[in-house]
Amino acid sequence: MGVQLSKRCSLLAVTLGVVLAAPAVFAADIGSLPALKYDKAKAELGKRLFFDVRLSGDAAIACSTCHVPENGFASPTALSKGYPGNGHFRNASSVINTAHRKVWLHDGRIGTSLNDVTREMITEDYIMNMDMRIMQERLKQDPVYLKMFEDAGYGEPSNGKVRKAIPEYLKSLTSKNVPFDKGVMSAAAKRGMKLFTGKAGCVQCHNGPLFTDQKAHNTGVPENFDVFLDPMNHQAFIAFAMFQGIENYMNLKRDPGYYNVTLDKSDMGKFITPSLRELKYTAPFMHNGMLKTLDDVVAFYSNGGGEDGNKSPLLKPLGLSKSERGDLVAFLLSLSGDPLTGAEHVWQEPYPEEYEAIANWQKVRN
Amino acid sequence: MINNKSRNTQSTLHRVRGGKGSPGFMVLPVLLLAGISTGCATQTQADSGMAAGTRVAAGSPSLAPLGPPPIPPDNKQSPEKIALGKLLFFDVRLGGDASTGCSTCHEPNQGWAWAEDFSRGYPGTVHWRNSQTIINSAYNPRHFWAGSASSLEKQARSAARGGVAGNGENDIMEARLALIPDYVTHFREVFGTEWPLIRDAWRAIAAYERTLVQRDTPLDKYLQGDKAALSEQQVRGKKLFEGKAGCIQCHNGAMATDFSYYNIGIPPNKRWEEEGLAQITFRFEQYAKGQTEEGYRTAKSDWGFYYRTKNKWDRGKFRTPTLRYTLYTAPYMHNGVFYTMEEVVDFYNRGGMDEEGRTTFFPENKSQLIKPLGLTDEEKEDLLAFLEAFSGEEILIDPPELPDYAPLFTKQELMEAKK
Numbered sequence: 080m081g082v083q084l085s086k087r088c089s090l091l092a093v094t095l096g097v098v099l100a101a102p103a104v105f106a107a108d109i110g111s112l113p114a115l116k117y118d119k120a121k122a123e124l125g126k127r128l129f130f131d132v133r134l135s136g137d138a139a140i141a142c143s144t145c146h147v148p149e150n151g152f153a154s155p156t157a158l159s160k161g162y163p164g165n166g167h168f169r170n171a172s173s174v175i176n177t178a179h180r181k182v183w184l185h186d187g188r189i190g191t192s193l194n195d196v197t198r199e200m201i202t203e204d205y206i207m208n209m210d211m212r213i214m215q216e217r218l219k220q221d222p223v224y225l226k227m228f229e230d231a232g233y234g235e236p237s238n239g240k241v242r243k244a245i246p247e248y249l250k251s252l253t254s255k256n257v258p259f260d261k262g263v264m265s266a267a268a269k270r271g272m273k274l275f276t277g278k279a280g281c282v283q284c285h286n287g288p289l290f291t292d293q294k295a296h297n298t299g300v301p302e303n304f305d306v307f308l309d310p311m312n313h314q315a316f317i318a319f320a321m322f323q324g325i326e327n328y329m330n331l332k333r334d335p336g337y338y339n340v341t342l343d344k345s346d347m348g349k350f351i352t353p354s355l356r357e358l359k360y361t362a363p364f365m366h367n368g369m370l371k372t373l374d375d376v377v378a379f380y381s382n383g384g385g386e387d388g389n390k391s392p393l394l395k396p397l398g399l400s401k402s403e404r405g406d407l408v409a410f411l412l413s414l415s416g417d418p419l420t421g422a423e424h425v426w427q428e429p430y431p432e433e434y435e436a437i438a439n440w441q442k443v444r445n
Numbered sequence: 446m447i448n449n450k451s452r453n454t455q456s457t458l459h460r461v462r463g464g465k466g467s468p469g470f471m472v473l474p475v476l477l478l479a480g481i482s483t484g485c486a487t488q489t490q491a492d493s494g495m496a497a498g499t500r501v502a503a504g505s506p507s508l509a510p511l512g513p514p515p516i517p518p519d520n521k522q523s524p525e526k527i528a529l530g531k532l533l534f535f536d537v538r539l540g541g542d543a544s545t546g547c548s549t550c551h552e553p554n555q556g557w558a559w560a561e562d563f564s565r566g567y568p569g570t571v572h573w574r575n576s577q578t579i580i581n582s583a584y585n586p587r588h589f590w591a592g593s594a595s596s597l598e599k600q601a602r603s604a605a606r607g608g609v610a611g612n613g614e615n616d617i618m619e620a621r622l623a624l625i626p627d628y629v630t631h632f633r634e635v636f637g638t639e640w641p642l643i644r645d646a647w648r649a650i651a652a653y654e655r656t657l658v659q660r661d662t663p664l665d666k667y668l669q670g671d672k673a674a675l676s677e678q679q680v681r682g683k684k685l686f687e688g689k690a691g692c693i694q695c696h697n698g699a700m701a702t703d704f705s706y707y708n709i710g711i712p713p714n715k716r717w718e719e720e721g722l723a724q725i726t727f728r729f730e731q732y733a734k735g736q737t738e739e740g741y742r743t744a745k746s747d748w749g750f751y752y753r754t755k756n757k758w759d760r761g762k763f764r765t766p767t768l769r770y771t772l773y774t775a776p777y778m779h780n781g782v783f784y785t786m787e788e789v790v791d792f793y794n795r796g797g798m799d800e801e802g803r804t805t806f807f808p809e810n811k812s813q814l815i816k817p818l819g820l821t822d823e824e825k826e827d828l829l830a831f832l833e834a835f836s837g838e839e840i841l842i843d844p845p846e847l848p849d850y851a852p853l854f855t856k857q858e859l860m861e862a863k864k
Contacts, residue, residue: 165621310851310853441718
């Protein structure tokens with residue numbers, strides 16, 4: 080549904096351009112998220128894996144190092160931490176509701192499954208730099224995992240099963256008790272919703288139950304110069320661009336975004352529309368964390384977005400008043416639910432400090 | 446990068462085949478320049494087990510003084526390249542998390558090796574074999590204990606990328622070099638590229654390693670005519686080495702190795718029975734080296750040369766190591782099970798058994814050259830004294846000061862960039 084609407088909007092944008100900027104009411108196909116079914120034992124295993132630093136090459140970082148529960152499972156810093164020895168060049172998105180998505184990562188380079196996303200995050204050298212063959216053997220060395228994999232019906236630990244278990248856990252990370260979903264919104268939030276679907280035009284891209292069309296747009300978000308001025312971040316960026324086959328990567332002074340997927344110059348600087356759920360926890364915002372608060376985000380759009388030759392024609396100055404901007408922020412906050420920071424969502428048991436030796440090693444099969 | 450990491454098996458045979466041209470090409474200069482004799486030319490056929498007894502000490506090539514190292518024609522030495530290679534050898538940024546470089550496991554103060562049975566490995570891991578000295582590695586036609594790399598250049602690359610060694614990926618390592626301005630200049634001067642290429646890093650490192658040679662040991666001097674260079678005891682030891690003890694059957698030529706592969710009866714390292722971390726690496730290696738499923742499930746020792754050939758008669762075979770510089774490179778053997786040369790000599794004297802009677806898990810492959818020697822205590826002392834003659838002064842250096850990262854662009858340049 081959201082896809083269709085978005086297609087229609089793009090077409091409108093191309094053909095009618097300016098008209099869109101005028102106050103209008105868009106079909107508000109926004110709504111609550113359907114519940115996801117998941118396997119409890121597999122998700123429990125995935126949860127332990129998600130918080131386990133032994134899933135990274137030098138056993139220093141876990142998925143949760145950048146996808147921080149207290150921060151809505153997103154990066155609290157503008158640029159993610161990255162693997163030890165380097166930095167990063169983007170802001171880790173929230174993984175809450177990620178199981179509902181059809182396309183992943185800010186540049187949309189994975190459009191298959193969370194299984195593939197999991198592999199990419201674990202193996203990528205500037206992220207977790209894990210040789211998954213070593214990972215498998217680490218897991219086989221931990222009796223708790225042996226039991227959990229068995230209980231989950233996976234048999235013995237393997238790379239493939241890790242790539243199934245973590246996505247199963249991610250299905251459990253969905254918005255809970257969201258005022259918008261429950262229809263208990265403040266008057267300001269209700270006014271904000273009207274602006275959202277009308278005058279402000281947000282819904283043109285932020286639509287569907289996830290409040291994203293999952294398509295790439297250029298909104299002119301300014302570059303985060305820390306990507307290029309800090310060699311730790313820049314090396315991660317260069318490694319990424321080199322590996323992705325982006326030409327002239329040594330001279331790039333901007334994040335190519337969706338261009339990485341299409342190699343079409345008109346896609347330079349486009350990024351996949353982010354979900355608006357759980358924004359209460361996930362600051363800073365945008366693919367590179369350049370906007371610190373929701374006030375900044377709304378002000379950014381009210382001014383018609385940033386500056387870019389490829390900027391989407393959907394973006395025009397909105398002329399929102401201060402109170403309108405406040406109403407919009409109230410609406411955005413009504414899209415956030417309870418924090419997912421309890422034991423149900425966060426692995427809280429300690430991990431063993433050392434790998435136990437397998438007893439009677441000579442006699443047992445590996 | 447993705448493929449490499451998530452792939453289930455990595456056939457080492459590809460590497461063997463890929464490097465097929467190299468051994469011959471390496472052997473020739475060794476023969477010409479260093480006077481090393483013919484052992485290496487027939488390395489894969491040597492000691493098939495069937496030829497047992499036909500090789501006698503008298504027929505072995507002699508020990509010889511070490512000549513200058515062979516220099517491959519496609520990676521000539523230059524002072525600038527060697528200087529760059531030295532920096533890179535000590536630069537931990539040529540590794541996954543910028544903590545583990547060449548010198549991390551080939552530590553000058555530890556014999557340019559690592560003074561534990563297993564090499565220390567990448568953080569979060571331990572290695573499964575003993576780190577070998579860099580000194581005189583320039584003369585090896587192949588590298589690693591099973592000879593899986595056919596040049597120093599390839600050895601550097603494999604070590605920097607291996608999961609339990611450097612765990613580095615080409616792209617991030619190359620990116621790091623590009624952000625170190627001194628390196629950019631240095632690589633441009635030496636290799637003529639706009640930006641450093643990671644393969645040139647391996648070439649520079651290899652060039653530096655080709656300077657780490659020792660050719661003035663007491664044995665070299667003795668063989669060049671200085672009869673006073675060895676003590677009387679050492680001369681007696683030499684006689685045993687070439688005769689009763691039979692060491693020369695494999696430890697011959699200028700490098701005191703025939704560069705061939707043998708199962709001499711080394712027992713597995715007990716750490717695999719006792720340490721979880723070591724067990725992890727053990728299984729990973731079976732997986733990574735392309736074992737069969739059954740091999741992965743049942744292997745309880747290092748199958749060595751088998752991983753390259755996949756011939757069952759090669760299980761438990763390892764490359765004959767040099768005896769040069771061994772004064773500084775304890776512990777010994779592919780898995781470091783012997784911490785002293787006395788233990789080594791006792792092991793051979795027992796006919797390839799440790800003091801508990803442990804030996805290889807593949808006794809059917811054990812070389813028939815290995816048998817009880819019946820050395821007296823005095824003879825063992827003589828032999829040990831002679832073994833010291835393979836080492837000169839310890840080679841120690843101060844690690845170089847490494848150049849820093851610097852931003853590639855100024856803020857002004859970034860602000861002016863057209864969007």
